[in-house]
Structure formats: structure tokens, C-alpha cells
Amino acid sequence: MFAKNLLIAAAILAGTLGLSTASHADTLGDIAARGTIRVAVPQDFPPFGSVGTDMTPMGYDIDMANLIAEKLGVKAELVPVTSANRIPYLQTNKVDLVISSLGKNAEREAVIDFTAAYAPFFNGVFAPSEVAVTKVEDLSGKVVGVTRGAVEDLELTKIAPADLTIKRYEDNNGTISAFLSGQVELVATGNVVAAAILAKNPPKRPELKFLIKNSPCYIGLNKNDPALLEKVNAIIATAKTDGTMNAIAQKWLGSDIPADL
Amino acid sequence: MNYQFEFNWLAQYYPEIVKGIGITLQLISIGAVLGIALGIACAWARALGPAWLKPVVATYVELIRNTPFLIQLFFIFFGLPSLGVQLGELQAANIAMVVNLGAYSCEIIRAGIQSTQKGQFEAGASLAMTPFETFRHVVLVPSLQRIWPALSSQVVIVMLGSSVVSQIAAEDLTFAANFIQSRTFRAFEAYMVSTLIYLVLAVLLRQILAVIGGFIFPRRAVR
8 A cells, every 4th residue: 555655656756747757758869878777676685686795786687687788788777776666766767677576567557668577476386396286276185384474375275275284384484494394295485485495405396386376577667668668678588588588587596487478 | 542443353263263272272281291290200300310310301401491492392393304203283382392391390390309308208218118109109299289389380381382383383372363463464453362362271270270289189288
């Protein structure tokens, strides 16, 4: 609710102050003239964006920003943002692109444009490869660990077969520990949490069995900027086919990009 | 205060609460019986047992009394599987409570045993009782009677401490309160209800222990 109000406030502010962003169209030309592309990236949301031990930003979103800058033949200027101010930064023309694990929804689509999806972000049921589960019905008689009150807890509770036992842990660390110590065979969690488990090279590797809720990340840009949109979409499409994006996904999420991304 | 109380969720979620009370009672019943039994055995070992056994029991008691219950629980539930000991959350909770109460009640009961006058042991021996018979009839029962209020308090403390077992997804009363809170976002009401239930359970448990004490020690001891 707070985020929504903020968004509306930001939209009104942008509408009154930044008319140029709405009518102006040639960001691509500005970027070429400037020699840099300004990209809003997260710095508090690993593995998408965090600050490394040498104080430089790192993560999936940062690699994506650098990739786009490289393909455009310009330098990337990384602007750290929070999830609350990333869209206002774009609307007030402080950045050219938002690559900040941004999900798409109707409210956001009303104020900014989105490119094609560039990163997977979803909740699902994960288990080691030998566990034969491919759909929610297969969970019958099984035990699944989940973090109490998380989106995946609420969604799984709705669709679960009657004889599924759901073990609800206090936080993600509890859920991860329960999985790693073998207290539960399956976990329902986000792909980012699964990636955090994979990063520790555990004996039990959580693999996606089926999706609960899918909300991939998109790159945000201002409306009425068809040249930039087309160019970034072309870069994303190439990165998907030539393996560049898969390499980024493997590096930060420990898994291939899904076929439907 | 402008807070609007809202208890409509009780109709939907009372089965969770009832189940939670059941689990909490089950945990403390098993924990109290086995924990006190373990405590008596350890108290005997520390006060009257063979020399080699005393440091072993002392180590156990100090280890448990100087570490947090939650860590002991995590050690059993998340740690032991690495050694191939896979326990369910209720088994882990039961074991943690027995081990914990065992250590605390050991010290309480030992205080009772060591406060027994030397003449009592000698009287037992002079009546041709074996050391076990002396311990059982002459030492232990009056000792337990002396420390029964302290022991009852410890049992109540362990029952209230059992609220942390919700951390390993054991569905006790605290788990029910947390679950309802995360579904309804009625934190104030959910914890108000669970607080009242714990209060009632604790008072009842104290009464029950007093009644049990009355059965075990029907005659007033001559001190």
C-alpha cells in the first residue's frame, strides 16, 4: 500500500515536473552523446545487486547493466537505488534504465515501459533430482518445508493436496537448515533462496520441481522511447541466444535461464 | 487507545489453538516425567555415586545449565542429522526438554539429598537396609518432599520454555499463535489469547503438581 501510494505520488511529481521525460524521445542519442548510460541498480538485494568486499557493486543486475553498456559502446554509470525509489529515479530522468530486479504489474505499466524479461524470479517447489515430483498432485503424502507467512506458504497452502504435510519454519534460514539437514525432502521457496543454497555447494542440491508463482524481472525505461526500447530488447534477445545471459544466470543463480523467459 | 479489537478469526483458527495446547501438554508431560527421572538418577550419581561417575554427570549438568535451550534444540534437530541421527521435530523437542529438565532437576534434587542428615543413612544401615533401600525409602522421598516446590517451579519454567520449539516447526501453542498472526496479521489478539492460555496452563500445572505432591508425600516429614 505504501509502495503504491509512493508510486502514485512519484507519478504525479513526474507529471508536473518532468514533462520533458514524457514527450522527449531520443534517450539513445543522449546516451551516445554523453558516452555513458546511467543505470539504476540495487545494492542491497543479493544476488541481483550487492556491494562486494572491495566496495564495488556486483550481481546479476550489475552484469546486465555492463553488458548493455558494452553492446551500446558506452560506459555504464551505476546508480544505486532502493526498491522504493527506483521508478522515481527513472521518471525524474536521473537514470536511463532501471535494472533492479523489477517485476511487472499493471500499476507500474501505467507509468513506465518494460523491455523483455532478463532474469528469472519465481517461487517454486525444490528438491534433489532423485525426488520424483513434477506437479502439485505429486506432493501427496510428502513433507514440504516452507518459511511461515511467505508468499509461497500462502500459495502452497491453497493448492496443496489434503495429505501434504507443510512444515513451517520461522525464517528462510530455518527452511534452508531443515532442507540441508534432511529434516524435509522438499522446500517451497524463491529461486533466489535456492540459489543461495546452491552457492554453498551442498550435498543435497535443490532443483526446481514445479513453479508456484512466476514474476520475472524486466528492465524499466521511460515511456515514448521506442528507439531505446528496441535496442535494449535486441541486446536481450541476442544475450539469450548466444549464451551470455545463461552465463550470468549460472554465475549468480546457479541455474540455467528457464526456456520460457 | 484507538485499537479496534477483532476476534472473528477465533472461529476459523480455534482448531489450531486446540492442537497447539495438546502438543504443549504432551511435551511437558513426557518432559516432566522423564526429566525428573533423569534428574533423580543424576542427583544420586553426583551425591552418592561412584567416583568415576561424578565428573561425567557434572559435565553433563554444567553443559546443559550453561547453554541456551534454543541452541540445545537446534543442535539436536539441525546438527545431529550430520551424524546420521535424524529426529522428527517432536522427538527432538521431547529429548531437548528431558535433557534440559534432567540437568536442572539434578541440582535441585541433589540439594535435597545432601541436606539429609548423616544419621538417616546410619539409621538405614543399622536396620539392615541395603544402600539402595536406604536411598529409596529413607533419603529420596523426604528429599523430594523438601524440594518439591522448587522442582514444581522448574517444571513450569520448562513448560513455558517449550514455546521455542515452534522454531523447528513443532506445532505447539506458540506455533499456533505465530501461524494465526502470519495469516490474520492480528498480532495483538493472537498473542493476547496465547498469553492467557499459557497463564492458565501454568497455574493448572502448578496445582496438578501440588496434588501429585500430596499423593507421594502423604505424611508430613519430621525434619
